[in-house]
Amino acid sequence: MTSLSSDVAAAPRTLMRFDRVERSVHWLNATLFLLLLATGLTLRGFPGTQWVGRRELVKNIHVWSGLLLPLPLLAALCMRRAGRRLRDDLSRLGRWTLDDRRWWNRRRRGGVALGKFNPGQKLNAAFVGASLIVMPVTGWMLRFPDPFSNSMRRGATAMHDWFAYGLLFTITGHILFALSDNEALRGMVRGTVSERWARRERPRWHAEMLLEASAAEDDEHENRSGTASARR
Amino acid sequence: MADKPLKDLAPEWAQPSTPVTRRVFLGLSALGVAGIAVGGAVADWVNRSPIGRAASSAGVADLIPLGEAFRYYTVTDGFPSRSTAKYQLRVHGLVDHELKLSYADLASRTPTHLTKDFQCVTGWRVTGVHWTGVKLSDLLDEAGVQSKGKALRFTSFDGVYTESLTLDQARRPDVIVAYQMEGKTVSTEHGGPVRLYVAPMYGYKSCKWLDGIEVVDAVEPGYWENEGYDVDAWIGHSNGRDDKPV
Numbered sequence: 001m002t003s004l005s006s007d008v009a010a011a012p013r014t015l016m017r018f019d020r021v022e023r024s025v026h027w028l029n030a031t032l033f034l035l036l037l038a039t040g041l042t043l044r045g046f047p048g049t050q051w052v053g054r055r056e057l058v059k060n061i062h063v064w065s066g067l068l069l070p071l072p073l074l075a076a077l078c079m080r081r082a083g084r085r086l087r088d089d090l091s092r093l094g095r096w097t098l099d100d101r102r103w104w105n106r107r108r109r110g111g112v113a114l115g116k117f118n119p120g121q122k123l124n125a126a127f128v129g130a131s132l133i134v135m136p137v138t139g140w141m142l143r144f145p146d147p148f149s150n151s152m153r154r155g156a157t158a159m160h161d162w163f164a165y166g167l168l169f170t171i172t173g174h175i176l177f178a179l180s181d182n183e184a185l186r187g188m189v190r191g192t193v194s195e196r197w198a199r200r201e202r203p204r205w206h207a208e209m210l211l212e213a214s215a216a217e218d219d220e221h222e223n224r225s226g227t228a229s230a231r232r
Numbered sequence: 233m234a235d236k237p238l239k240d241l242a243p244e245w246a247q248p249s250t251p252v253t254r255r256v257f258l259g260l261s262a263l264g265v266a267g268i269a270v271g272g273a274v275a276d277w278v279n280r281s282p283i284g285r286a287a288s289s290a291g292v293a294d295l296i297p298l299g300e301a302f303r304y305y306t307v308t309d310g311f312p313s314r315s316t317a318k319y320q321l322r323v324h325g326l327v328d329h330e331l332k333l334s335y336a337d338l339a340s341r342t343p344t345h346l347t348k349d350f351q352c353v354t355g356w357r358v359t360g361v362h363w364t365g366v367k368l369s370d371l372l373d374e375a376g377v378q379s380k381g382k383a384l385r386f387t388s389f390d391g392v393y394t395e396s397l398t399l400d401q402a403r404r405p406d407v408i409v410a411y412q413m414e415g416k417t418v419s420t421e422h423g424g425p426v427r428l429y430v431a432p433m434y435g436y437k438s439c440k441w442l443d444g445i446e447v448v449d450a451v452e453p454g455y456w457e458n459e460g461y462d463v464d465a466w467i468g469h470s471n472g473r474d475d476k477p478v
Contacts, residue, residue, distance in 0.1 A: 055305055056459075092244055096252035115244030119252075126257040134264030141268070150474050154272030154355050159264050162271075207241035 013195040015209045017116075017187035021082045022089065026188055028072040033171065035065040040164055066139050070132055092116050093125040099204070116205040120177075124170050134163050307455060312390040312441050316417060316425045321409070325385070325446035328376030335425055338411050341366045346406060346431055349478040351467050353434040357475070362415065363429050365408035371445070372402065383451040386428055387444035395428065395439035395454035396463065399447075406431035409442065431478055433465040 039062035100119045103112045141156040183197040198206035316335040323331040350358045386395040410429040418424030423440025430437040436456040462470040468477045
């Protein structure tokens with residue numbers, strides 16, 4: 001028991017940043033988003049995409065990817081145990097602490113203890129979340145325009161366009177930020193980050209993880225002594 | 233930076249906080265839904281503004297949703313391409329003399345100039361597009377339509393796109409076989425080197441990559457009509473739309 005815990009302390013410690021469910025949802029979303037982006041730009045006639053042709057096929061891929069995209073997220077959120085961390089992420093993303101405000105307002109960011117996400121990530125999530133509502137609604141109107149008036153169709157087209165360009169902008173930023181920080185990227189690829197990264201970049205989350213770990217250890221202790229006393 | 237000891241850091245959920253992001257999320261969602269009602273008018277306003285005009289004339293309207301832009305549709309793999317040198321238009325079917333016209337043959341005939349809005353059935357419109365071409369009625373007179381001839385069937389060298397018009401529709405003065413757009417040979421994306429331009433109807437009637445005009449005895453619905461669009465595609469009076477006629 002003692003030898004085991006010293007082994008753990010000696011090895012460079014890692015913390016679980018995104019569990020399997022969070023990562024699966026993320027990568028399914030990413031794949032479907034890229035499909036939507038590629039087919040969407042083609043349908044919009046973005047220069048260089050005209051040669052693709054096959055409008056009906058491209059349209060069907062776009063519509064089906066769009067219908068599928070929200071499903072992994074919704075399914076994961078509904079899973080009672082497996083969706084726990086994902087639901088926890090959502091409630092973290094929704095609110096700003098005083099530290100978040102300070103980080104956002106001030107150039108000098110030392111001494112600010114961020115939680116699991118920084119305010120930029122939170123705002124990105126707000127925009128992506130709004131897009132998850134606006135894009136399916138307007139997309140539905142473009143696919144089945146019959147019940148809608150001309151001006152509503154034009155409004156839906158404009159909103160679908162503008163939110164798509166907003167997404168193109170924020171997701172490009174998201175990818176660039178991820179590529180500029182290997183450790184953060186690893187958090188979404190393999191699920192873990194080093195303790196050093198966590199302490200430096202997300203001190204408050206790091207502290208939470210330590211608390212959680214010690215709580216789990218206590219639980220384990222209680223369980224062990226519980227079984228031991230039961231044996232006795 | 234890491235001057236605070238870790239044990240002093242309370243969990244994020246135990247911190248005083250305000251739902252900033254949640255409000256942004258709700259605000260943006262509301263904006264998007266409200267935009268369905270007013271977005272068309274806003275887009276019009278932006279397109280007519282100096283910024284929109286600049287975007288259109290600089291050609292960036294293709295890249296960003298600013299200004300008016302054509303959207304290109306092709307129904308086959310890629311865009312069919314044919315040089316002006318190799319181009320040939322056949323006028324055949326129920327005619328007295330079959331015509332085989334090169335690009336130069338068309339360009340040497342009396343030109344008709346039309347500057348009109350281009351209106352797509354999906355909603356986009358590009359104002360004041362300048363077309364140059366030959367009146368379809370001139371070509372029909374030249375070929376001599378037989379009395380059995382009642383309608384036209386247009387074919388495209390993409391091998392798939394077809395269109396139709398009645399003879400009465402085809403004889404309107406604003407229906408031309410266009411070989412120039414904005415003073416230049418019609419580009420491949422726009423259906424060049426030669427396309428039909430039926431000004432009073434939605435864009436899909438203006439058959440792109442035109443290579444055949446066949447006089448037939450009855451209207452045969454074309455490609456887009458088989459996809460569910462109206463055969464008589466008058467702008468503002470068909471396809472359940474109320475656009476301003478051009």
